[in-house]
Each structure stands twice: as C-alpha cells, then as structure tokens.
Amino acid sequence: MSDLSTDAYWKANVRIITICMVIWALVSFGFGIVLRPLLAGIPIGGTDLGFWFAQQGSMLTFIALVFYYRSYMNKLDAKFGVEE
Amino acid sequence: MDQFVINLIFVGASFALYIGIAIWARAGSTSDFYAASRGVNPVVNGAATAADWMSAASFISMAGLIAAVGYGNSTFLMGWTGGYVILALLLAPYLRKFGRFTVPDFIGDRFYSQTARLVAVISLLVMSITYVIGQMTGAAVAFSRFLEVDNTTGLFIASAVVFCYAVLGGMKGITYTQLAQYCVLIVAYTIPAVFISLQLTGNPLPQLGLFSTHTASGQPLLQTLNEVLMDLGFNDYTGNHGSTFNMVLFTLSLMIGTAGLPHVIIRFFTVPKVADARTSAGWALVFIALLYTVAPAVGAMARLNIITTLWPQGIEGEPLAFDEKPDWMLNWERTGLLRFEDLNGDGLIQYYNAANPPQRAIDEGWEGNEMVLFNNDILVLANPEIANLPGWVIGLIAAGGLAAALSTAAGLLLAISSAVSHDLIKSIINPGISEKSELLAARISMAFAIALATYLGLNPPGFAAQVVALAFGLAAASLFPAIMMGIFSKKMNSSGAIAGMIVGLGSTILYIFTYLGWFFIPGTNMLPNTPDNWLGAGLGMGISPLSFGAVGAALNFITAFIVMKLTAPVPTEIEELVESIRVPKGAGAAVDH
16 A cells, blocks of 8 residues: 555544544533533433433443444445455 | 352352353463454454453442432443543554554554563553452452352352463453353343332333333432432432532543553454454443443432332331341341441431431431441442342342452453563563463463462452552553554654653652552551642642543653654654554454564
8 A cells, every 4th residue: 555545544544533532522521521501401301411411321422433433444444445 | 949049059150151161262372362363253352341341340339339429420431431432443443453462562562662561561560450459359249248158268269260261261261251241240230220120110221211200209210319319418419519620530531541451452452353343342332331321220229219218108207117127238237338326216217418417307316327337339239139129130140240350350360461471571581482381471470360369359458449540540641641652643752652651650659649648558648638639729620639540641641742852763664563553454464473
C-alpha cells in the first residue's frame, strides 16, 4: 500500500473515531451528568431523562457505537484493500 | 432439601465443570499458554472478557453501592462500561495487529527501551496483585456464608480450583472456563432480578421495571422510593447530592483505568484477526451490559424491599419488631456484615437516617438508627432471601458470586505470570531461554502468584478496598497514556514515554498517599481526606484522591510531549512499526514472533 493511501486510510479512521468519541462523551458526561439539569423537564418513570441516560441510556449508546465503528471500519478496510 | 445441601450441589457442579474444561483445554505451547494460539472465536472471547472483567466488585458490590447512594453512584455504571468504547476504538485493534503476548511487550518494543518495559512490568504487577487480593477475599466471603466453612478452608478450595485450570490450561484453559463462568454468573444475577421486578412492577425486564409503576403504591417505582427515603430522613434516590465536577472526573478515571487494565487488554490478543478484535470488544460490552443494566434495578428494588421489610405495616405504621426478624436477617447477622441493636429498648427496629432523623422518629423516642450496620456487599447475595425466592435461586447466587471472583482472579494471575515469565525472564534476564523452559517458567510463576494471592487473601492488608482505587488510578495514569501515544503519535520517543509514565505513576501515588496515608497506613496522611483540603478546593473544584487517575493521565501526556520535543527523535524503523500496526492487513502472519 502506498504512503498516500495509508495516510488517507488513517485520516478516515481518526475522523470516525473522533465522531464516535464525541457521542460517547455526550451521552455519559453530557446527558448523564453535566447536562442533566437541561433534561430535567423530560419525565421518565418517576424521574428524568438524565437519570435514565446515567443508568441505562449511556451503556446502550456505547454498544451501538462500538458496533457502528466495527462495521464502518470493515467497509473502510475493504475500500483501501487492507482487510484480511 | 436443606439450603446448605442445595448450595453445595450448585457450587460443586460448577467447580466440576471448570475442572473438566481445564483437562480438555490443556496448553502445549507458550502461544497456547499466553494467547490460546490466537484461535478464539470473537463472540466467545467477548463472553470470556466479560467474565474476566466482572469481578467480585461488579457482581457482589456494585448494586449495593448504587442502592446506598442512588444517582451519584451511576459513575460505576458509565465508567466501567465506557472504558470498553476506548478499548474498542483506541487500543484493542492495534495491539492485536502488533501481535505479541503482553502489555509490557508492546511498550518495550514500541519505545525501543528495556527501561520502558520494566516500568510497564512494575505498574502491571502492582495493579494486578492489589486487584487479586480483592477477588480472593470476595471468594472467601461467598464460601463462608454459603458453604458454612471458615474463610481459610474456603480460600484453599478456591485456590486449588484456580490452580487446576489456570496452571494446566493457561490462556486456553482460562478462556473456556471463563465462558462457562460467564454463563453461570449472568444466569445467577438475572434470575432473582427478574423475579423481583415481576413482584414489584409486574414487568419481567428489570431494565424496564426500574422505570415502571410500582404495583403496591400505584405510582412509579422510583417516585415511591424517593418519597419513602425522604420520609426516613435520607436524600432522595434520583437526585444529585455530590459534586458534579468529581462525578465527571471519577467517571473518566474509571473509564481510562478500565481501558488500561492489562488482564483485560491481553484478552484481545487471543482472536485471529484485527477485525475480530473490534467485534470481540462489541460483544464483551453486550455481555457486560446484560449485567450492568440490571444492576441499577437490583439496587433500587432491593433498597425498597429492605425498607418494606423493616416497615411491614407501611412507612406510616409501626416498625418491625426485633423478635419478628426474618431468617435472612438472622443468617446475615451471623456473618457480622449486618447488625441491629435495640438502642431505645422498645423491641422495635427504628431505621432512620442518623444524621437527619425526622420529627416522628424523635416523637417515638429515638435513640439512634437501630440498623447499626448494613454492609453494602450483602445486598446482592441476600437479595433472593429478601424477596423470599426459592432455595435453588440462593444456590445459584452462591455459584455466581464464586464464578465472578474466580474468573477475574484467573485472568489477573495470567497477566502476572506472563509479565514475569515473558517480560522479565524471556525479554530482560535470559533472552536465550527455550520455548519449553519458558512454558515451565510461566507455570511456576503462575503457581507462585496463586500462593501469594492465597497468602494475601488469608492475611488481607487492612486497606484492601482503597488499594483497588490505586489499581485503577495507576492503570489510568501509567499504562493507558503510554499505549495510546504509542499508537496515535508516530513521533513519541522512548524518553518522552518513560518520563510520562513515571510522572503519571508518581503523581497518582503521591496524591493518593497524601490523603489516604503512606501505603494506606492510618495516621500517616499529610492532609485530611476531606473535600476542603483537596487540590483545587479553592476554585470550587476539589479533586478526590479516587478521581485523580484522570489528572495523572493528563500529566503523563503533557510530560511526554514536552520531553519528546527536547530529546532525540524516534528512529525510522519505529515509525515504520507504528505505520504497520495502524493497518489491519497481516495480523494473521504476525502471530508467532
């Protein structure tokens, strides 16, 4: 593989990692902790949406992120011909 | 049938299964022993990783911690699962491509330095040994309660079983026993939770039951719990009563600490390909979340159940009488983890928040909270008894608690023994050692590690609980930044990485010891461990010693980049090594070197 396409592959990888990590931080540190007061108006089962994110939603989002990253990278590997 | 016999059958059957697997999966080579010959299916590896990761702390302690504080302890849920996103995206695929056996292997080769390797070995040994103490004591508690043997006998049985499958089978034996242990522990955790969720809300899924209507009161379960707790003078369950800043920092420390734990990382060396490492991390998270999304429901529902037991006529009525205590209270009082005292001598158990007793408590002749001691660790183990579930569920919980403790202990013991035989003996002391001798060395160091863990389990240092915080802090501040820079910065050189690790390690140890005492010896702390004395308190952002791992990691990164700028650049062949670990192709070929 040429240096040029290695660079392009790595840039694409870092870009998708960055997007995923922003969402990772948003659902846990954001919705679950710091931004919880903003979500206080959305009731859910005797409490608010922020509590749900802290005890359920963040973990479900984490799973979705890891599987999304996996399928994105499988396609990217194939596109750049670096898959096994 | 007698409960003791039922427990014996469940625990005995699970142990027989583990030993059977050990005999079937014997290790014949070092590659078998360290990495199961890299032939593990990614879903199987996900389940093994989940069992490896979920220790006595996750199975026994976590729901109790959440029950005690409510929302504030959501940190454990987010922290201990969020770390897997970091692992899956930032570490696991590249470490698998690198294709060696241990974490110090990567650090030593990537930073072309035996010093870096040695610093990594030391960090690994400190964090893994402290961690293993907790597992052995957890196993001992489960033994002494459920099998009615004393702690010492319990520990010897646990050590003998681990010895069988870990020394014989190495990573291969451990992987398949962990798969079995995952099945045992998840079934054991889920069944009582489903029963209790049905009893309280009519919803069989605890994850939904937590946010459903409480059948008895006709209003949402969490609302009922909040009201009942506030009536007794406690904080409400869903509110935030701590420092938001420390909650963020503690969660972050747990996340990067999780991603830096060597016994978890080495599990990703066992799959055939880089793509499998990504898949495997996803499945590990699914299997972990099966327990972690149930845990908050277990915590909230058990807390409500305990209060209902203590107030049989409802919260407005008369409290439970001392001579009407249910069997589970009597059973657990015998372990010394639960204690009631009739302080005002009226024969009734007054349970209120001692720091803030409500007016009615004072009217009743309050002399103090009469549930004098409730150790959080008994919550999960006593849960089936509290909810009046049948005897076999209790037997299952006993087998599950032991599975959680033993699977983590085995993973840690493997990390310890491979660091000694592979990184110390093979890479540093005697590079010419033959494969056969290295395998023997690995088995002998494993046996030594088990003996040490047993000894420490029998004579636990009084500070076992705080030491786990140290393990996470060290993983976060030393190994995680070094591995990450090794992958994401081509220019990071040996001096930068070593300086970073030493600063991260040193600052974290120093900060923890400053507030918790030198080597955790009481009275040797230089500053009192209270929020107004923590660093940053003047800015309204005091850093708890338990949250310092994230700060240590930041110091590690900063130091590494400054030192890198001032020292010799990284050799060209190392830049090429980093380029090669960034692309998946060729991981299959990078198996045995």
